[in-house]
Amino acid sequence: MRELCLPLGLTEEELQRLDDLVSNRRRLKRGDRLYSFGAPFDAIYAIRSGFFKTDVLLEDGREQVTGFQMAGELLGLDGISSEHHTCNAVALEDSEICAIPFSRLEVLSREIHTLQHHFHKVMSREIVRDHGVMMLLGTMRAEERLAAFLLNLSQRFTARGFSHADFYLRMTREEIGSYLGLKLETVSRTFSRFQEEGHIAVQQKHVRILDVAGLKALMNYRG
Amino acid sequence: MRELCLPLGLTEEELQRLDDLVSNRRRLKRGDRLYSFGAPFDAIYAIRSGFFKTDVLLEDGREQVTGFQMAGELLGLDGISSEHHTCNAVALEDSEICAIPFSRLEVLSREIHTLQHHFHKVMSREIVRDHGVMMLLGTMRAEERLAAFLLNLSQRFTARGFSHADFYLRMTREEIGSYLGLKLETVSRTFSRFQEEGHIAVQQKHVRILDVAGLKALMNYRG
DNA sequence: CATCCCGGTTGACGTGGATCAAGCTTGGAC
């Protein structure tokens, strides 16, 4: 956890103060909302365990999933700008989070330079990630989108010590589709095609990646 | 300029220190790059005047425009995460920017709380903006995307004291298309359709918005 | 002045993914 979401090179005393900051824990069951669009913002959240999605809704009900977050990642950065949350965060499995009161984070990051810099990097990384999603939504075809999605999940599971090639999806086809700008049927069909072509083995939410190179190759060529 | 991109409520002395920070000006001609993908990051940039695009490229040459920036907006936030720029920033007209050395900004924002908070808000606003683009790319149809784009431009021009209804586009149809996830022909056709329907008058880069309500109405209903 | 060229428009046609619809699988409730 520390390696993933906290800066290195802190003194014992600094670590202690950080631990105080993130001491406010909370458990959520699958389906629970961590926060909702429009709610007042006063804390960001570090995921200790579990899996989340964030989404934004249009007035007519259309949903865009803006991200899937797992242990070690932060939620709520969108709320800083307007003092209100601008999306919904929903637990996709039973999860545990730390609430980090934002005003206290700002105080502490004035005193601990590495914390300040780390926090800026985390926000910036979120912006870079979003640009990657724009690239995906703006220029890629369905196959490329799903391949990129699977490879990204695989890489993040690996970073957390799980198998890079064998995992359970926490989200539905519809949620994957919303994230990737596709309909659930297209997601399902593309899974099936990947399976026929031997790139993966998929049965409902259980995915095994059989051919990483093949998936990567799908991403770089038209046709 | 100050109203748009600087925090309010600073003392004279604080303002002086800020002015020192942003004293490093630079002029760019149309087509010049402010920075390129992979270049070392050491400063963010405030646009004093002019117009920019940022884009990311895939290995096979596909381009995704990630944003259009105008006076008072910041460029380069993407570079903080990895100490290298992760996109290209290109001037779409002759422009002037202030380079803000990032390490100095971090020092100063430790001392001026309102600056720190303002900077966090700016980064967060960028994240929120990106979510809006995801929504646009993931769920909207061509008409909705272009209407949203025009209304957004209009609103930003208004905030800068320009006409909300009469402006020149600084970017090509292809760049608009790249931003909106459409081909240039689709952008062109959709402009023509908007004109036929009386929502706008368009001649090449000159756009007049005739019916704001009509454009807004286009955005919320399927079909 | 003529020429070039880049960007824009428009038309004809093709297609990837959406839509509509029918089963199927699975896991939780009882």
Place this chain on the structure above:
DNA sequence: GTCCAAGCTTGATCCACGTCAACCGGGATG
């Protein structure tokens, strides 16, 4: 165990947007 609802798969058809191609218009160049 049975039942049911939610989610997944698959097929048939449709259509919004992409592709390909022709042409136009205006500003830069010589």
